[in-house]
Amino acid sequence: MIRNAQNILKTLLTFLFLNQACSAEVVTYSTADEYLMDTPVVTPYEKVSLDFHSYVSQTKNGSNVNIPALMANVGVYPDFQFYGVFPATLSAPKHQKTNYGYGDVRLGLKYRFVHETESLPSMALYPKITVPSGDASRGLGNNTWIGKFPLWIQKKYGDWRVTTGGGYIVNPSKNKRNYPFGGVLVQFQITPYFMLGNEFFAEGRISDSEGAKLISNFGGSYFFNDHSFLAFSAGHSIAGARKFVAFLGYGITWAPPSH
Numbered sequence: 001m002i003r004n005a006q007n008i009l010k011t012l013l014t015f016l017f018l019n020q021a022c023s024a025e026v027v028t029y030s031t032a033d034e035y036l037m038d039t040p041v042v043t044p045y046e047k048v049s050l051d052f053h054s055y056v057s058q059t060k061n062g063s064n065v066n067i068p069a070l071m072a073n074v075g076v077y078p079d080f081q082f083y084g085v086f087p088a089t090l091s092a093p094k095h096q097k098t099n100y101g102y103g104d105v106r107l108g109l110k111y112r113f114v115h116e117t118e119s120l121p122s123m124a125l126y127p128k129i130t131v132p133s134g135d136a137s138r139g140l141g142n143n144t145w146i147g148k149f150p151l152w153i154q155k156k157y158g159d160w161r162v163t164t165g166g167g168y169i170v171n172p173s174k175n176k177r178n179y180p181f182g183g184v185l186v187q188f189q190i191t192p193y194f195m196l197g198n199e200f201f202a203e204g205r206i207s208d209s210e211g212a213k214l215i216s217n218f219g220g221s222y223f224f225n226d227h228s229f230l231a232f233s234a235g236h237s238i239a240g241a242r243k244f245v246a247f248l249g250y251g252i253t254w255a256p257p258s259h
Helices: 002-018
Strands: 048-059 062-077 080-093 099-102 105-114 122-125 128-131 146-157 160-170 179-191 194-203 213-225 228-240 243-254
Touching: 194 228, 213 243
Parallel strands: none
Antiparallel strands: 048 062, 048 243, 062 080, 080 099, 080 105, 105 122, 105 128, 122 146, 128 146, 146 160, 160 179, 179 194, 194 213, 213 228, 228 243
């Protein structure tokens, strides 16, 4: 199964680079989840973005991989964005059986209540709910809902953009904990189609077996044209409990002809 996952990623990367476009419009943001933080910028009204990706999370207790997973972002109304992630999950606990199947679905609604000006940053509320759709007995889900309640803030400075914010996660599952999280992300627009950034993301103790940590996560996005992009990142703990994370996704976007 691991070999099959590697073959899928290899095929995806080959497809992406063989179909690379020669030009792209100015990139404002990636709609994928390559960073642990989110942007307060919303998907424009009536615009749709789909991201096919894989996400890896590895701790001392084992690994959890979403492969493949589909992310959808839809501009449902001006300043309102619907978010959904529908994953297949590979659970590989240390010294235990590896399982593969449908995982927990995540749903969210972003509301941007402040637009960026020369003096003010952009601000948005972005609550997300994880639905216990995966089989928790096989390590494919959390067994109960999870609520994530953050505030995100972003300000541009020329080709630089700085995002900060945080919030609180509620997880009533057995042996899990409620905890705060937050961080700062700095990104630089290298070219009109290529952006890189690094974030420092902190979270509290999330369970009885996994303590608080500070993660440094480097990533970016590359736009092949104005309708498709590659998003990627990799990071690890620099303080606290040990954790490694990585993301690779291919996104497509479209909107009505008038857009």
